[in-house]
Amino acid sequence: MDDAHSCLSSCFGKAKPYLLMVGLQFGAAGMYIITMITLNQGMSRYVLIAYRNSVAALVLAPFALLFERKIRPKMTLSVFLRIMALGFLEPVLDQNLAYLGMKYTSASYTSAIMNAVPAITFVIAAICRMERINIKELRGLAKVVGTLVTLIGALVMTLYKGPIMEFLSFGNSSTGHQTGSSGDSSGSNWILGTALILVGCCAWSAFYVLQSLTVKAYPAELTLSTLICLTGALQTSALALAMEHHASAWAIGWDSRLLAPVYTGIVSSGLTYYVQGLVMKTRGPVFVTAFNPLCMIIVAILGSIILAERIYLGSVMGGIIIAFGLYAVVWGKSKECRSVEGQVDLPIVVDPKYDAGTTLNVVDEEHCHKTVNV
Numbered sequence: 001m002d003d004a005h006s007c008l009s010s011c012f013g014k015a016k017p018y019l020l021m022v023g024l025q026f027g028a029a030g031m032y033i034i035t036m037i038t039l040n041q042g043m044s045r046y047v048l049i050a051y052r053n054s055v056a057a058l059v060l061a062p063f064a065l066l067f068e069r070k071i072r073p074k075m076t077l078s079v080f081l082r083i084m085a086l087g088f089l090e091p092v093l094d095q096n097l098a099y100l101g102m103k104y105t106s107a108s109y110t111s112a113i114m115n116a117v118p119a120i121t122f123v124i125a126a127i128c129r130m131e132r133i134n135i136k137e138l139r140g141l142a143k144v145v146g147t148l149v150t151l152i153g154a155l156v157m158t159l160y161k162g163p164i165m166e167f168l169s170f171g172n173s174s175t176g177h178q179t180g181s182s183g184d185s186s187g188s189n190w191i192l193g194t195a196l197i198l199v200g201c202c203a204w205s206a207f208y209v210l211q212s213l214t215v216k217a218y219p220a221e222l223t224l225s226t227l228i229c230l231t232g233a234l235q236t237s238a239l240a241l242a243m244e245h246h247a248s249a250w251a252i253g254w255d256s257r258l259l260a261p262v263y264t265g266i267v268s269s270g271l272t273y274y275v276q277g278l279v280m281k282t283r284g285p286v287f288v289t290a291f292n293p294l295c296m297i298i299v300a301i302l303g304s305i306i307l308a309e310r311i312y313l314g315s316v317m318g319g320i321i322i323a324f325g326l327y328a329v330v331w332g333k334s335k336e337c338r339s340v341e342g343q344v345d346l347p348i349v350v351d352p353k354y355d356a357g358t359t360l361n362v363v364d365e366e367h368c369h370k371t372v373n374v
Contacts (some may be wrong), residue, residue, distance in 0.1 A: 014084050017279045018289070021279060022291065025166055025291055025292070025294040025295045027267040027273070028268060029264065029302055030267065031267060031268040032111065033302055033306060034264070037260075038257060039099070042252040044244050045096065045100075045238050046244055047244055047250055048073050048260060049099075050239075052265045052268070053091050053230075054237070054265070055261050056232075056269035056270035056273075057226055057233050057270075058355075059270050060225055061230075063232030064220070064222040064225075064226045068222050071220060072220045079218045081226045082210060083228055083231055085232070086214065086232075087229075088232075089207040090204060091229075091236050092235050092236055093199070093200060094201075095200075096195045097199055097237070098114065098197060098200045100193075101196035101197035102197075104189040104190065104192055105190055105193035110197055111295075111299060112155075112206075112296060113154070115154035115322070116151060116198065117204050118147055118151075118283075119147045119151045120201055121209060121285050121286055122147045122286050124205050125209055131284065131286055132212075132336070133269075138332075138335075139332040140332065141332075142329070143328070146237035146324075146326065146328025147325065150293055150321075150327060151348040153319070154293065154296070154318065154319060156317055156318035157315050157317075160308070160314035160317070162312050163312065165315075165316060208285040211273070211276065211277060211285070212280040212284060214279055215280055216281070221274050225270060225274040225277060229270055260270070282360050283333065284333075286333065291326065292327055296319070
């Protein structure tokens with residue numbers, strides 16, 4: 001009985017990072033649907049982002065104070081500056097640029113371009129030497145090829161529409177909500193919108209990498225997430241006050257204008273930052289971002305059911321390609337983690353005849369030399 005229990009615990013422990021990341025993608029998909037409806041109803045994107053981060057900070061703060069009061073590390077200037085940078089990269093830069101880019105392009109185009117985040121994160125992590133790139137090893141080649149395949153799948157979903165997949169449409173498209181932007185789709189504005197979205201992707205990727213570094217220097221995930229949301233709330237509120245001078249822009253009611261800040265604040269900011277921090281401690285930023293393309297597939301399905309959106313052949317083809325790319329990256333990361341977990345230190349036995357300060361050369365079975373001071 002004990003063996004079965006330990007086996008189940010071991011299996012759950014190994015599957016936990018995957019389950020958490022898949023769950024986050026469902027939460028992000030819900031955020032996309034709710035936010036799209038709210039913005040289409042006229043809510044200011046600046047106000048929504050400010051409310052979102054404020055709600056996240058208020059919800060997380062009690063848990064951080066309660067559960068981490070004894071293990072909270074000392075705040076240093078370096079960690080504080082990193083937290084300020086994190087609050088600027090994701091809430092201020094990424095979210096605002098993504099919504100502004102959507103104005104000049106469309107919602108579906110924006111969600112597809114956002115799948116460049118895993119590839120950009122992989123490049124940044126490799127530059128920062130947080131990711132090993134060895135294409136001579138199968139796992140290293142899988143990560144590189146998987147990242148490229150994921151990006152190709154996103155481009156297919158964006159550039160190729162194809163016929164409507166009637167058997168995958170669950171609602172009446174005539175009553176569906178328009179997901180695209182009403183913005184000008186001329187060439188110059190389309191290029192500008194794409195550039196804004198790509199800059200937002202770079203900011204989001206930099207956020208992932210910096211969060212991975214910060215959580216190692218400040219290993220109190222709840223407190224760190226609270227501080228990121230708090231600094232993000234302060235910065236986005238200042239921006240919203242500068243852009244929205246009328247009190248009516250800040251008004252909320254018992255509708256999506258209240259649901260959107262509460263849901264996105266709790267799920268998409270607070271909970272997401274916390275779970276990402278937990279997973280990044282053991283898996284790194286590339287593993288976390290590798291699951292982002294799942295959100296686009298989930299949004300396509302939920303949009304068809306809830307918003308009666310049409311599903312096109314290009315979306316299905318792109319989703320299949322993304323699934324293969326995602327599997328390749330996750331497989332490469334899992335093999336890498338198993339390789340690291342399989343490395344054990346050799347026991348060292350020191351003969352009493354050696355005095356303190358003597359240097360020994362220890363040779364393991366693979367003929368790898370190890371120098372030990374005794």
